[in-house]
Amino acid sequence: MGLEFRRRDYRAEEQSHSLPRVPAESHPLSAPAPRPCPSPSPSTCQVSLLDDGKDDFFDPLRSVNGKMELSANILQHEDIKSDKTVPKEIYAQSQQKEWNSFTKILMQRFPVSKTISISLVASKDMKGSKANEKSSKDSHLEELDDPQKFAEDVKVISQREYVSRLLELKDEIKLAWHADDRVTSLRLSIKVARLLMDTTTVQFYPNLFVLATDIMDLLGDLVWNRIKKRAEFNEDGRFICYLPDNFEAADICYDAKETCNNWFCKIGSVRELLPRIYLELSMLHCWRFLLDHPMDSLQRLVMMIRGIADPLVSAYCRLYLVRCAQRLPQRDTGYLIHCINDLKVQLLRLISARESTSGNFSGNSILLLSLIEPTIEYxxxxxxxxxxxxxxxxxxxALGMRRNQSDSFENCSCISIILHHILKELPLGFLCSNSFEMLHLIECTDDFSFEQCLNYKLLGFRLCERIPEVSNVDLIVEKIVQVISSYNCLxxxxxxxxxxxxxxxxxxxxTYLNGILDGIFHxxxxxxxxENELASLQSIFLKLLTHFANIEKILALNHFxxxxxxxxxxxxxxxxxHILSVATRNGCVQDPTVIEVLFEISQALCDGVDFLNIRKDDYQHPAHLISRFVYMVDYGPEVEQHLTFLTECRAAFGSMSVLQxxxxxxxxxxxxxxxxxxxxNINFIKSCLAFNEVTIPSIHTHRRQLNLYLETAEVALLGGFVxxxxxxxxxxxxxxxxVEADDGLLVPGDVDGITSLICKLCGIMVMVPGSLEQGVACIPKLVLSILDSQSWMLPRLKIKVSCAIISLSAGLTQNPxxxxxxxxxxxxxxxxxxxxPAYPQELLSFSAVILQKIVNIVLEESSMAVRGKLALEACNSIASSFTMSxxxxxxxxxxxxxxKSCLSADDKYLRLTLKLLHME
Structure with a gap:
């Protein structure tokens, strides 16, 4: 073929194709300076107008000084959320959802073994109704009168069997109720309530409470619906009236009141105290049919619960009382105060006789307190x-934590576990304004029910939520330093x-920090x-690293x-x-002492990572942090010392490919x-090149090795080391x-990357002196032969590489x-x-071979649209490299x-190519 390369003036071409440049006085996307805009136009005011009324999008480039203002709508939304006026139906649903969540967590908090022990009394109550038909009424009452004789022994059953029987009892209650057998429903409900007297397996009691009170709630709802129906319909089923949510006792007819009184009389006839309390609590909201202020009956129930001697049973009974009281429309806190104070009395007895508690809790006070704690919390x-x-x-x-309005907290005391949950629930504003007094209260409250340090910890973390609002902060810090100095426990x-x-x-x-660190060290x-100490140390160190932005200041801290x-x-x-992150955040690391410390930290991090079992994503983060540290090290003019440092890193972190x-x-x-x-310094540059030549083969994949070899080759050319x-x-x-032997099949991203590296190689070859013996095209020929044998080289990639080699050949013939x-x-x-003469002829002959293959390569592409683009790409490469013979x-x-056969006639790329060749 009569081929001839085009003569080109690259500098003139660059100047002719470059766009004119004008310096910008400000960022083109920044907000315009405020100015009058009497007649808004799209060019000056459109941006502002488009954003009006929209709060769901914020463009930081349009804000002044990068600050975003809170919209009025967001603030109004926050006010709406804090509004206490909530419809009763929504409030009831919220209460029920909160209770369901609480009971679910309660059951998960105290898991039990597969088998549990129950008393014989509870075992009899677990039997079905048919099994009890043979017992006479008198013998049954006798059993109730003297339950102790049945509790001398226990029976072991599976937890699944126990739960299954409770569910059966629930179904029996519903079936009896729908069969109009109210007596049986009540009798079975009494059996369920009696189970709550059994504390043989204390760990199971919270689970028993949840299951049993669910049945109690069922009975209460059945009774409520029956009375409500009697109030709205007569015996013939004729509609009387509709009861609104806020009905009063005067709105209830005589028959409905009689039915309600009848149920409370039935409950009052129950001889055992605990079942009677639970049954009345389940129907507590039914007092609304009789009284306008049903909350009045709560005080009586609180007094009745005081008759329950068992601390665990009484605590959970109070919990159910509070849960049922929350369903009443009126709000009152008096009964809640009595509940907490009554719990305090029982806990004081438990604390004073820790090792001699009677009953099933002898010597097991800690377990008992952990079981009671959820009731206190709720x-x-x-x-x-x-x-x-x-x-x-x-x-x-009222809780005894203040004598009167003039007394301070320091003369008061409380139970630690109660104080802990009070601190958790107190509003932040109150805590911040009374923080020092609360510290005194914690100091005065020290018992085994809850670790005192946890109350200090809770108060501290809550105060940290609003640090600027904390009063007497200097006294608080001084007091805390005194407190921790007295601790012997790390x-x-x-x-x-x-x-x-x-x-x-x-x-x-x-100024307190060095003393605190001294205490930690000792x-x-x-x-x-x-594990607990490690978690706290980790949190403390993270706060230190966040506060001090300078790594030198951090390392200078006492005993860091x-x-x-x-x-x-x-x-x-x-x-x-985090230390490595802080050290490399603000630029280069130049202090030799800091470099040495960070190197040791990097070694510890590398040794602490299990490379065999760690996931790739987990490994990448520490590896990249160490790599960034190594990259940010700067010894200044001491380049030999820097290279020695790199050699030490290669030996220390040989397992990290990213670091290599x-x-x-x-x-x-x-x-x-x-x-x-x-x-x-020729010897030093050669040492760097030799360092790379030894290190690159340790990289895991040939794709990455290819990139690094080319990068190092450029450096060698820059230094004149041909x-x-x-x-x-x-x-x-x-x-x-x-390259194909690395991971088998290559993903498209890898293939594109390799193709780009081949094009980069072609660019480097322009500067590399050709071989007088092997010829100037030996490397391009070798590259082309390798690619022809690779299965991963798709037609579009072959065209890209072929065009790059043609451009290389054309470039090598230019002078200069x-x-x-x-x-x-x-x-x-x-x-x-x-x-x-042989020099250009070799390049022309080699290019002729490529040109013979180009059309066939384009036809190999299956996609018509891609085939058309490839044809145009090859055509443009030919036109820019050869004269048009x-x-x-x-x-x-x-x-x-x-x-033309693959693309539309209006395709812009096609039209421009035709124009270039003067064929349009």
Missing amino acids: IIKCLFKDLNQMEIRSMLE DAYLKVVDAYLDIIFENQFE GAQEDEIG IDILDVMYGSSRNTINM ETLIHSSNNLAVKSIRDGNN SHSDVLIDAAVNCLRN LPYHASSSEVMGNDKLFFGV DEMLGVSSKLLEIA
Whole structure:
């Protein structure tokens, strides 16, 4: 073929195709300066007008100084959420949902074994109704009169059997009720209530309570619906009236009241105290049919519960009382105060006789307290709901936590477990304004029911939610420092420190910090570091790292590294990662001492990661942090020391492929820095190149090796080391040959990346002196032969590489070349082969082979649209590389015919290509 490469002036072409540039005075997307806009136009005011009334989108580029203002709608929405006026139906649904959530958590909180022990009395009550028909009424009453003789022994049954029997009893109650057998329903309900007297297996009692009270609620709802129906319909089923939600006792007819009285009389005839209380509580809301103020009966029920001696049974009975009272329309807190005070009395007895509690709880007070705690939590939550500041003060006074309005908290005391849940429920505003007094209250409350340090911790974390509002903050910090100094337990010390550390930082009390760290260090030397201590240490260290932005200040803190060394496991890894993140956040790391410490931290992090069992995503984060640290290290002019550091990193972190790549990038940076500084340290640059040549083969995939070989080859050319660049390019071509052996099938992203690297190789080859023995096209020929044998090379990729090689061939024939290596030691091919006729002929012959294949490659593409684009891409490459002889016009015409058959006549790319070839 009569081929001839085009002569090109690349600089002139660049100037002719470049767009004119005008410096911008401000960012084009920034908000315009405020100015009068009497007649809004799209050019000046459209942005502002489009945003009016829209609160769901915020564009930071349109705000002033990057600050976003809260919309009025959002604030109004917050006010709506805080409105206490809620419809009764919604309030009832919310209460029921809250109770269901509470009971679900309660059952999960106290799991029990597969078998449980129950008393013989409970075992008899678990039997079906038919099994009890043989017993006479008198013998049954005798059994009720003397239940102790039946409780001497216990029976072991499975938990599943127990629950199944309770569900059967529930079904029997519903069946009897719908069969108009109310007596049987009541009798079975009494059996269920009697089960709540059995505390043989205390761990099962919360689960029993939930299951039994569910049946109690069922009975209460059945009775309510029956009475309500009697109030709305007469005996003949004729409609009388409709009862609204806020009905009064005067609205109820005589028959409905009689039915209601009858039920309460039946309950009153139950001889056992506990079943009688539970049954009346289940029907508590039915008092509305008789009284306008049914809350009045609660005080009587509170007094009745005082007759229950068992602390666990009485606590859960009070819980059910509070739950049932929440269903009444009126709101009152008097009964709640009595419940808490009664619980306090029982807990005081339990605390005073910790090891000699009677009954089933002898020597097991801690377990008993853990079982009672949920009842305290729920009652206190109901007690402090929707109270204002004055009501809270009165409430605390009624609970014995304040003598009167003039007394302070310090002369009062409370039970620790009760105080804990009060602190949890008190509003933040009240806590912040009375924080110092609450500290005194915690100080005066120290018993085994709850660890005192946990109350200090809770108060601290709650105060941290509104640090600016905390009063007497200096006295608080001083008091906390006194408290922790008296602790001999490291766990308690750390928990309290963790809770108040944000307050210390926010108010710039760093003078206390070194003393606190001294205490942690000495405590860590004496106490064993467990999981609790690790969690607290991790939180404390994270707060230190967040507060101090400078890594030098962090490492200068008392015993910082010493305390870090006692940590282990995931907590140590987490802190190490945060230290590396802080160290590399603000630029280069230059202090040799800091570099040494961070290197040791990186080693500890690397050793703490289980590379065999860790997921890839989990591994990447610590590996990238270590890599970033290594990359950010800067020894300044001491480049030899820096290279030594990289060598140490290669030995220490050989298992991290990501880090090995960072080492190569850093080594190349050092070489480039040395070249640009004009040090002419040839041996050092060769050392960097040799470091890379040894390190690159340790990279796991040939795709990544290919990129690194090409990068290092560029550095070698920059320094004028042609022999090194030849070796590196040969290694890159060898990687290309083995790239498919890495992971089997390649994903599209990998294939595109490899194609881009091949194009990069073609760009580098413009600067590489050709071989006088092997010819200037030996490397491109080898690349093309390798790609022809690769199954992953799709037609579109083959076209892209072929066009790149054609452009390379055309570029190598230019005089001067499009660009040269910066080093004068590298002779360009325009000088090396100047006047050699075989040089352009070799490139033309090689290009002719490619041109013969291009049309067939394009036809291999199955997609018509893609085939048309490939034809145009090849056509444009030919037009820019060769002069348009008859032969070249023939090849271009074939490609254009393919494009026309695949693309629309209005396709812009097609029309521009035709215009380029003057065929339109």
